[in-house]
Amino acid sequence: PAAPIDHQVRDLGLAEAGRHQIRLAEHEMPGLMALRRRHAAERPLQGARITGSLHMTVQTAVLIETLVALGAQVRWSSCNIFSTQDEAAAAVVVGPDGTPDDPCGVPVFAWKGETVDEYWRLLGRAFDWSGEAARAGADWIGPNLILDDGADATAFLHLGARAEQVPEDAGRPERPGVEEQALWAEIDRILADRPGWFTGAAAGIIGTSEETTTGVHRLAHLDRIGRLRWPVIDVNDSVTKSKFDNRYGIRHSLPDGLDRGTDVLIGGKVAFVCGYGDVGKGAAEALRGQGARVIVSEIDPICALQAAMDGFQVARLEDVAGEVDILITATGDRDVVTVPVLLALKDHAIVGNIGHFDNEIDMAALEALPGAERVRIKPQVDEWRLPNGRSVLVLSEGRLLNLGNATGHPSFVMSTSFTNQVLAQMELFAAPDRHAVGVHRLPKTLDELVARLHLDALGVRLTELTSAQADYLDVPVEGPYKPEHYRY
Numbered sequence: 212p213a214a215p216i217d218h219q220v221r222d223l224g225l226a227e228a229g230r231h232q233i234r235l236a237e238h239e240m241p242g243l244m245a246l247r248r249r250h251a252a253e254r255p256l257q258g259a260r261i262t263g264s265l266h267m268t269v270q271t272a273v274l275i276e277t278l279v280a281l282g283a284q285v286r287w288s289s290c291n292i293f294s295t296q297d298e299a300a301a302a303v304v305v306g307p308d309g310t311p312d313d314p315c316g317v318p319v320f321a322w323k324g325e326t327v328d329e330y331w332r333l334l335g336r337a338f339d340w341s342g343e344a345a346r347a348g349a350d351w352i353g354p355n356l357i358l359d360d361g362a363d364a365t366a367f368l369h370l371g372a373r374a375e376q377v378p379e380d381a382g383r384p385e386r387p388g389v390e391e392q393a394l395w396a397e398i399d400r401i402l403a404d405r406p407g408w409f410t411g412a413a414a415g416i417i418g419t420s421e422e423t424t425t426g427v428h429r430l431a432h433l434d435r436i437g438r439l440r441w442p443v444i445d446v447n448d449s450v451t452k453s454k455f456d457n458r459y460g461i462r463h464s465l466p467d468g469l470d471r472g473t474d475v476l477i478g479g480k481v482a483f484v485c486g487y488g489d490v491g492k493g494a495a496e497a498l499r500g501q502g503a504r505v506i507v508s509e510i511d512p513i514c515a516l517q518a519a520m521d522g523f524q525v526a527r528l529e530d531v532a533g534e535v536d537i538l539i540t541a542t543g544d545r546d547v548v549t550v551p552v553l554l555a556l557k558d559h560a561i562v563g564n565i566g567h568f569d570n571e572i573d574m575a576a577l578e579a580l581p582g583a584e585r586v587r588i589k590p591q592v593d594e595w596r597l598p599n600g601r602s603v604l605v606l607s608e609g610r611l612l613n614l615g616n617a618t619g620h621p622s623f624v625m626s627t628s629f630t631n632q633v634l635a636q637m638e639l640f641a642a643p644d645r646h647a648v649g650v651h652r653l654p655k656t657l658d659e660l661v662a663r664l665h666l667d668a669l670g671v672r673l674t675e676l677t678s679a680q681a682d683y684l685d686v687p688v689e690g691p692y693k694p695e696h697y698r699y
């Protein structure tokens with residue numbers, strides 16, 4: 212009999228509920244299903260061993276099963292302690308044809324409500340392919356591709372390999388925060404148990420495909436300082452990713468998170484959105500759509516002017532904090548909401564983050580504030596009673612509220628993102644030497660393909676260029692239609 216599927220999830224008994232949701236999601240993910248139909252026979256990912264670190268949701272389950280349908284072996288953990296949907300994780304482990312007693316799906320290491328120690332431990336398990344090695348009768352195998360969201364998985368291998376190779380300059384923080392302590396504890400555990408593992412694993416990686424803005428920033432920084440070890444495909448900056456998921460996805464999942472977390476009426480309230488990039492635009496539009504009066508802050512004059520032209524008041528948070536009922540951060544920056552701001556907000560204001568990391572709201576300073584008291588309302592919803600007698604409601608402990616308090620973006624928009632992810636994995640695996648070490652984007656032809664794969668489901672009929680028109684515009688009839696610098 213085959214060895215059991217390695218896993219750590221909440222409860223395999225949830226698999227049936229998860230499978231129903233996955234089945235419905237497949238119907239809403241035409242891009243991924245089209246890739247299955249187009250490529251399942253030739254199995255272009257046969258031989259790919261993918262370690263994935265991305266919110267373990269129902270939509271991610273459809274992504275994982277698409278990678279498997281294309282021939283890949285996969286191990287998975289979540290990229291956020293609160294974002295896993297336990298029924299999806301269970302269904303992926305059990306697989307479409309397995310049972311909870313006889314799972315035959317994909318190894319997943321994730322549950323909703325991990326501690327930060329568990330988080331890094333579970334990522335370590337997604338990187339540990341020793342079970343697969345034993346099954347293959349090999350001494351050692353590791354992953355050859357990483358599918359990342361926020362770059363934690365890629366950074367983890369880089370830090371560990373550097374700790375092995377240049378221990379005196381490994382980047383260990385002198386005064387680590389809680390998160391860094393947990394990260395380094397896992398690295399140190401592997402360094403002790405499996406000497407040389409990081410170097411071996413890093414040497415085997417063909418590339419990373421990165422999902423989000425913050426992850427791309429981190430990887431581009433590694434590249435700039437000359438430390439990046441392999442090519443990265445920046446999926447975020449496909450037009451069919453950031454101009455859709457970041458914007459239209461948030462337009463749906465931000466109000467969903469606010470509703471499930473608080474059920475407070477948004478209409479009539481003053482909402483403040485920090486950052487008017489792709490995510491901030493979707494957030495501001497959604498809040499306005501619910502009848503809030505929305506104020507925006509920006510550091511970038513172009514985005515500030517855009518917000519003003521879109522009809523939003525643009526102000527500094529500290530100048531208007533006393534009017535704010537709902538405060539949302541969408542910057543990917545740090546220390547955007549500080550304790551003085553929290554103290555200045557209206558009583559019972561709702562505070563939440565939809566950027567990638569929890570340092571946008573200075574939670575550490577709030578926790579250390581003398582006289583502040585946390586009252587748990589329910590999981591991922593805390594009332595913080597402040598020393599000035601007011602309260603604020605903090606969602607998901609300052610982490611992504613749309614994934615912590617709700618279930619993230621809906622399937623259709625995640626299909627556009629994840630179709631890019633699968634194409635990026637295929638691109639890296641098909642031609643391991645095609646890309647230099649650095650951060651690359653998918654070609655525009657593939658970006659247009661992703662969009663095309665989603666038109667039929669919405670009943671969209673494209674107008675076709677005549678050859679005379681194509682000549683006139685100087686573009687091919689079949690595309691691509693825009694130059695690289697076009698901004699959509």
Ligand code: NAI
Pocket residue numbers: 423424425426453456457461485486487488489490491508509510511514541542543544547565566567568611613614620
């Ligand atoms: P972006 O770069 O398009 O927008 C961020 C904006 O924030 C920029 O315009 C920047 O000028 C502005 N900004 C930076 N520091 C600021 C400050 N101190 N005050 C006010 N504005 C400031 O990035 P994008 O794509 O909108 O992503 C934002 C964050 O959301 C990233 O962390 C990204 O990883 C994350 N994200 C979250 C998603 C979710 O489901 N919650 C989905 C997609 C992205």
